[in-house]
Amino acid sequence: MTSSNSTTDPSFTSKWQPALDAFHAYARWLVSISWKLFFAMAFVLIMAAGMIQSWLPAQKEDFLPQTAILVILSSIVIKASYKQQIQAEEKASAATYLAEAEQLKRQLIEARLAAMQAQVEPHFLFNTLASIDHLIETDPPRASLMQKSLIALLRATLPSMRETSTAKLRNMGQELAVIRPYLDIQKMRMEDRLQIEWDIPEGLHSAELPHMMVLSLVENAFKHGLEPKAEGGQLTLRAEVNHGQLEVTVRDTGVGYYPAESAGLSSQTGHGFGLKNIRDRLALLYGDQASFSIRAMEPYEGSGTLAKLTVPYRVVPLDAQTVTA
Numbered sequence: 001m002t003s004s005n006s007t008t009d010p011s012f013t014s015k016w017q018p019a020l021d022a023f024h025a026y027a028r029w030l031v032s033i034s035w036k037l038f039f040a041m042a043f044v045l046i047m048a049a050g051m052i053q054s055w056l057p058a059q060k061e062d063f064l065p066q067t068a069i070l071v072i073l074s075s076i077v078i079k080a081s082y083k084q085q086i087q088a089e090e091k092a093s094a095a096t097y098l099a100e101a102e103q104l105k106r107q108l109i110e111a112r113l114a115a116m117q118a119q120v121e122p123h124f125l126f127n128t129l130a131s132i133d134h135l136i137e138t139d140p141p142r143a144s145l146m147q148k149s150l151i152a153l154l155r156a157t158l159p160s161m162r163e164t165s166t167a168k169l170r171n172m173g174q175e176l177a178v179i180r181p182y183l184d185i186q187k188m189r190m191e192d193r194l195q196i197e198w199d200i201p202e203g204l205h206s207a208e209l210p211h212m213m214v215l216s217l218v219e220n221a222f223k224h225g226l227e228p229k230a231e232g233g234q235l236t237l238r239a240e241v242n243h244g245q246l247e248v249t250v251r252d253t254g255v256g257y258y259p260a261e262s263a264g265l266s267s268q269t270g271h272g273f274g275l276k277n278i279r280d281r282l283a284l285l286y287g288d289q290a291s292f293s294i295r296a297m298e299p300y301e302g303s304g305t306l307a308k309l310t311v312p313y314r315v316v317p318l319d320a321q322t323v324t325a
Contacts, residue, residue, distance in 0.1 A: 005159025173205035225254025
């Protein structure tokens with residue numbers, strides 16, 4: 001009974017572990033070399049064994065060549081049988097590494113989005129509160145409208161900040177519930193300097209859309225296009241389906257988009273972080289099935305910037321609480 005348990009005893013396993021590790025290392029080395037190199041080394045081994053055998057006493061004749069042949073035949077069996085096993089181990093190890101790397105990438109992108117959500121554009125919030133405070137004295141009805149729009153914006157954005165998965169997909173209607181009050185506030189702030197055009201069919205309100213992605217483009221249009229322009233301009237939001245792809249465009253007639261780099265990711269533009277985050281999230285969520293582009297308008301198109309977001313068209317059930325635009 002004692003002898004049968006000795007093979008499962010930890011001390012027994014640890015005793016033979018170095019030999020097992022050495023055998024495994026030898027098997028991996030055999031698999032790593034080509035058959036051509038293996039047979040060349042086998043030939044050299046047999047020749048060397050024969051030469052050494054000739055120097056030994058006659059009663060030990062053929063001992064080394066026979067041992068060399070036995071080693072070579074055993075190595076052939078090991079090389080043939082362990083190849084698939086070791087390749088499977090390597091594939092499993094590579095898959096684990098890729099999965100861990102993908103998880104780290106996802107966590108990084110989600111952390112970026114969480115940071116963007118946590119900001120809620122502090123300067124925009126403070127400017128809005130300051131505008132409300134001023135309008136309370138000069139135009140109370142307008143102050144009330146701006147306050148209601150701010151409440152609607154916060155009501156739509158705050159719940160999403162408490163979500164554990166910031167990469168959650170939403171629908172167009174839910175995104176419009178955030179964009180609409182934001183634009184209402186900007187319209188009250190800029191007054192006649194801002195015109196807003198909507199071209200989003202109601203039937204697309206159920207279309208799947210990554211959270212806060214279009215809002216980021218709208219914010220960029222204001223901060224870097226319309227607000228710096230003294231006379232203001234027009235913002236146009238459009239959505240349509242082409243060849244199974246949902247295309248969302250944000251166009252402004254502001255000062256234009258002239259990044260330091262053609263990819264539009266330079267920090268000198270003031271919004272490179274947001275645009276890079278959009279590209280990273282699209283790659284994470286859709287791979288090569290989605291795209292994003294942003295460019296200055298051509299002279300024949302008029303001044304301003306055109307940002308275009310393309311994702312696979314999928315339907316997400318509409319939330320009963322969704323505010324439509």
